[in-house]
Amino acid sequence: MKKYPALILTNILLILFIIEISGADAKKSAPAARNKQPQSQRSSIKQSLDNVFDVPEFADSLWGVCVQKLDGETLYDYNGNKWMLPASNMKIYSGAAALDILGENFRYETRLEAIGSIGENGSLKGHLLITGSGDPSLGSWHIKDWNGSAALLKSWAEELKKKGIQSVEGNIIGDGRYFTDEYYCDAWEIDDIPYWYSAGSSGLAIEENCFRFTLAPGKKVGDKALLTLNPGTQYVTVINEVITKEPGSGSTGDIVWRGTDSNVIRFAGTVALDAKPFTQRGSVWDGACYTAFLLKEALQREGIAVAGKARNIRDLPDAASIDKTPASEKILIAVHQSPPLSDFLPLVNKISHNFFADHLLRTIGRRVKGQGDFKSGADAVKAWLKKIGAPNAEKLVMEDGCGLSRRDFVQPRQTCAILRYMYNKETLRKTYYESLSFGGVDGELKYRMSQPPLYRNVRAKAGYIAYTRCLSGYVKNADGEILVFSMMCNQLRREVNTADKLIDAACKILAEYSEK
16 A cells, blocks of 8 residues: 555656656647748749739740749749840849949049130130040930930030130031940841830930920811921921821821931821820930030020031041040030939839930940940840859840840849849848839839739839730738749730739739748
8 A cells, every 4th residue: 555655656757757758749849830831831822823824814925933032042933944035124134233333323424525726706726525425314304303405505505605615616526435336236126216215325325315206286187297396406307297187086196217327207197186286206316416416506506606517426537636636625614424323223113214224234334344335235244143143144145235125035033133132232222122113103013003912012123025024023021021023924915914914913922921
């Protein structure tokens, strides 16, 4: 009988030991259980996203999609390593590389100099020389408070008067040799050349190498439409074949042709008699000569006579002698600085301005490779991609900076690598992140993503050319974690908004994703 208390005590100790062991095992298994939860949720998000992109309606299209965390962990991959036509998502490459290589405070500089001596009567016995450094913003109407080149050119005329110059005996010369003489990307469609989105890039440019035109109906049916240019210049020769038609008939008036090396521009189509005036843009040939021509016209308006012509320095037989002009025979009239790169990067990413993107690419080429052409810029971007650890950097196919070329090819996972790098680099994060369109608020996403959880929760760059639609950027998930994504649809044979709906649905899944 005396053994029972000992037996009871032994059993109690055994039970306590078993409980302790069980508790320890439970503690050991708890992390495993927690680890299974994200894995399960990732399987769920994969299935949800597969359901978006793998639909019968898009069986004849090609999707390339990659979603990653900021540390590089891939949450979803659907042909993320395929080479895709990026359209304007190419601007992610040119814009991000420019910001990192040139710096957010980088500014372009344009110089106006008088070459020769000033006579007692105020006559410049020589030329005026405008030297560019690739500035896409000179006389731009997209820069806040500028609205074109008129104010700038008038200020230059005033500076000439301050120097005592009342007339110019020589030429007005534009020097855009900071870039090579390559004006268009040779991979562009020739039919696009007359339009604003295909404006050529040049080391000296003004008004975005474009002009604005306004079409309005004539007084009666059958009359030619009224066509006005801004700036009001003689640099372009207009052939107006736009006819006024019956009220309510619709308006089709537009540019129909301009030769690749010509400024004779033909307009055709119709304008309804009851149509309101509408404004559009067209491109010009030879940005350096255009700059010189507009300055000559501005000087004449301000009472400064110019005996010579507006010329591109590349067309002058004595260009070498101008280059050798001693400093004692040069008079600095004005130095114009562009806004900092951080100010006009949103033009590249929010409104998708091709001209600015191409200038940035060629500027990178000049700064890094010593030559301001598309190829040198692309080579510099490839080297930069390799430096930041993007996959297959050396195989990137980059024909231009804007994505208009149908020979551009990128991988969605490369795009994600850029987005991760730009966000993780704290000195660039705010500038780059805020340069992208804001869901439901501005830019390309102003009329998309207007409801939670996407409203004001997505920062992204869209892309579109025929048969291609893309969106790449950032979205904050339900845990408050930033995810990067790149969604590209090629061989799109239906309305663009059908692809947009799928992309927006995928972004909604990411915004609602949680690992908690």
